Every structure is written in C-alpha cells, then in structure tokens.
Amino acid sequence: MLQAIMGYLEEHVESSPEWAKKLEELAAENRVPIMEPLGIQFLMQLIRLQQPDNILEIGTAIGYSALMMRHAKPDVSIVTVERDDIRYDQAVTHIQAQGAQDDILILKGDAFDLEETIRAHAPYDFVFIDAAKGQYQRFFESYSEMLSERGVIVSDNVLFKGYVADDSEATPRKANIAKKIRKYNDWLFEHEAFHTTILPVGDGVAVSVKKK
Numbered sequence: 001m002l003q004a005i006m007g008y009l010e011e012h013v014e015s016s017p018e019w020a021k022k023l024e025e026l027a028a029e030n031r032v033p034i035m036e037p038l039g040i041q042f043l044m045q046l047i048r049l050q051q052p053d054n055i056l057e058i059g060t061a062i063g064y065s066a067l068m069m070r071h072a073k074p075d076v077s078i079v080t081v082e083r084d085d086i087r088y089d090q091a092v093t094h095i096q097a098q099g100a101q102d103d104i105l106i107l108k109g110d111a112f113d114l115e116e117t118i119r120a121h122a123p124y125d126f127v128f129i130d131a132a133k134g135q136y137q138r139f140f141e142s143y144s145e146m147l148s149e150r151g152v153i154v155s156d157n158v159l160f161k162g163y164v165a166d167d168s169e170a171t172p173r174k175a176n177i178a179k180k181i182r183k184y185n186d187w188l189f190e191h192e193a194f195h196t197t198i199l200p201v202g203d204g205v206a207v208s209v210k211k212k
C-alpha cells in the first residue's frame with residue numbers, strides 16, 4: 001500500500017527547473033546521493049512555510065539542495081558545508097552558474113572543524129542536516145545551539161531505505177547504519193527541548209521544532 005502511495009506521489013511531483021534536472025542527472029551518473037524528488041519538494045515546501053532568513057546546511061555535495069532551497073525562497077542566505085574536495089569544487093561551479101554566490105556561502109572542510117566559522121553567521125532559522133549518518137546526534141547538539149527562537153532542524157535519511165523500521169534484508173553494513181539512525185531517532189523523540197515528527201517522504205525526513 002505504502003509503495004502504491006509513494007508511486008502515486010512520485011508521478012505527481014512538481015517538475016524541477018532545467019538547471020536542476022541537469023544536476024539530478026549529474027548526481028545519478030556519478031552516484032552522488034542528493035535528496036530524492038519527494039524529499040526535496042517537501043524541504044522546499046517547509047521553507048516556503050517557515051520563511052527562514054538564513055539556513056545552515058551540513059552536507060552540500062554538488063550544491064543541488066542548497067540551490068533548490070534558494071529556489072524556494074530567493075532572498076534567503078545559506079551557509080553550507082562540504083568536506084569532499086571534488087564535490088566542493090563542483091558545488092562552487094554550480095552555484096556560480098546560477099549567480100547564487102552572494103547568497104550561498106560554501107565552506108570547505110569538516111562541519112566540526114568549522115564550528116567557529118559557522119557560529120560567526122548564526123543564528124540560523126533553519127538547519128538542514130544531510131551528511132555522515134553516524135554523526136547526526138553530534139551535528140544536532142552542536143548546531144541546535146545556533147538556532148533562532150523560531151528555528152527548525154530538518155534531518156534527512158532518517159528512515160534509510162526502510163531499513164530503520166526493518167533491517168531483516170539489509171547487508172551487515174546497511175544494518176549497522178540503520179542501527180545508528182534508529183539510535184539518533186530515539187534520542188530525537190526523547191529530546192526535552194524539541195518536538196520531532198518523522199515523515200516517510202524521500203528517504204525519511206525528521207522535522208524538529210523548539211518546544212515553547
């Protein structure tokens with residue numbers, strides 16, 4: 001049933017602009033794990049609703065999600081972090097190609113090493129975590145401190161291809177990642193300062209909002 005629902009939604013997903021389609025193709029050719037169609041549309045819809053002035057993204061890859069977030073709100077400022085040299089260079093090229101270099105600041109390096117630089121641009125109205133799965137809790141702990149009062153934190157891949165709910169058919173490596181994500185989700189659900197809801201869109205998206 002869930003598969004039929006997802007199929008239906010994927011058939012009705014808003015189509016991407018031409019420049020974004022090219023990035024989607026490039027990512028598919030090079031096996032770069034960018035957000036899935038329903039996931040990115042949901043993220044953009046959250047941005048249209050929440051209207052953040054500034055966003056922090058952990059995990060730029062080739063710049064796709066940063067550019068799509070800006071597409072959803074063209075006057076937003078984004079700080080995005082990528083530690084892989086090749087992906088960082090590609091992101092710089094793609095962001096410049098869209099004339100977005102004044103709106104999207106790409107930091108090269110590990111998100112933990114760059115904490116002070118990231119803090120210099122805080123507070124953030126919206127934090128998007130889409131990087132190494134085993135580090136999600138550390139990312140959340142570090143960057144939730146830099147959130148504005150109305151801030152929202154979105155974490156991607158929290159259902160990890162369904163293996164978080166059922167890893168009986170997962171390889172040992174995937175089962176291990178699923179275990180780490182399950183631990184993160186449990187920690188998030190128990191968090192005393194945030195309300196968290198997980199939606200089964202894309203690869204599973206957690207939306208965390210500060211408790212009043």
Ligand SMILES: C[S@@+](CC[C@H](N)C(=O)[O-])C[C@H]1O[C@@H](n2cnc3c(N)ncnc32)[C@H](O)[C@@H]1O
Pocket residue numbers: 033034035058059060061062063064065066081082083084087109110111112130131132135
């Ligand atoms: C899933 S991809 C990001 C996809 C991108 N958000 C999109 O949808 O277009 C994750 C990226 O995070 C980067 N990454 C992983 N851990 C990181 C860390 N600790 N600091 C900075 N970048 C990291 C990886 O190199 C990878 O390119």
